Amino acid sequence: MTLIEKLKESSAFIRNRTGEEKTDIAIVLGSGLGDLADELEDALIIDYKDIPHFPVSTVPGHKGRLVIGELEGRRVLCMQGRFHFYEGWSMQECVYPVQVFRMMGIEKLFLTNAAGCVNTLWSAGDLMVISDHIKLALESPLRGSNPDELGPRFFDMSSTWSENARNTAKAAADRLGIGLREGVYMYFTGPQFETPAEIRAARILGADAVGMSTVPEAIAASHAGLETLGISCLTNMAAGILKQKLNHQEVLETGERVKASFSALVREIVRTWK
Ligand code: HPA
Secondary structure: OOHHHHHHHHHHHHHHHHOOOOOOEEEEEOOOOHHHHHHOEEEEEEEHHHOOOOOOOOOOOOOOEEEEEEEOOEEEEEEEOOOOHHHOOOHHHHOHHHHHHHHOOOOEEEEEEEEEEOOOOOOOOOEEEEEEEEEOOOOOOOOOOOOOOOOOOOOOOOOOEOHHHHHHHHHHHHHHOOOOEEEEEEEOOOOOOOOHHHHHHHHHHOOOEEEOOOHHHHHHHHHHOOEEEEEEEEEEEOOOOOOOOOOHHHHHHHHHHHHHHHHHHHHHHHHHOO
């Protein structure tokens, strides 16, 4: 079976459940934001394991389901749980859902994540809209034969992070009185956190944040012509900046602390992103 055939089966399965009404925005909920999906009205829940060809996530705390419904008057589809390369999925598998969204006719993709803060002028707990990314990890989710139905073999990445969406996010943050940084997200595969030397290198290269998700999905989205927005919750200062060691607990705790304002910001963006 070809990738396109699989994508068509997956998207047809979801469309059969949701009906023909168009979904405005697909939202990938990162660590700490998963609860937002529970706030959708008239929600329809589809477990990943029921969708033909869909990968099934294994990370504790990641639920592994689509929640489709209304938020702030828009029709949204939330991924509660995403696929990470460090779990053992191929990059191609990590971006499979994004390609399904494209097959469903969804035009906007909102990626959220937890990330380490590289910029020493900022603090843990800050929110950052992604202006651009760096990925030096060699894999690409688009390696291999290119299904022309999805997008072109060689394509431009200079407008991957939509200016219109970023402006929407900044205006939304202003209206809510929530501080919003803007900067460059650098992808590391994980699952190990970075070394202090890697973080110094990232800073020299122009990164403001580091994380283990989001970039593969953004590449696939750019390929497929989706308008993409990314917001990171900077849950911890990256390795070597502070004396203390990094741990996943801190990531979860900061995520919890910031959850209310992050959710409010996501809602305001969903309401106004046109
Ligand atoms: N590094 C990579 N990914 C992360 C971090 C980090 O410091 N914090 C949360 N996700």
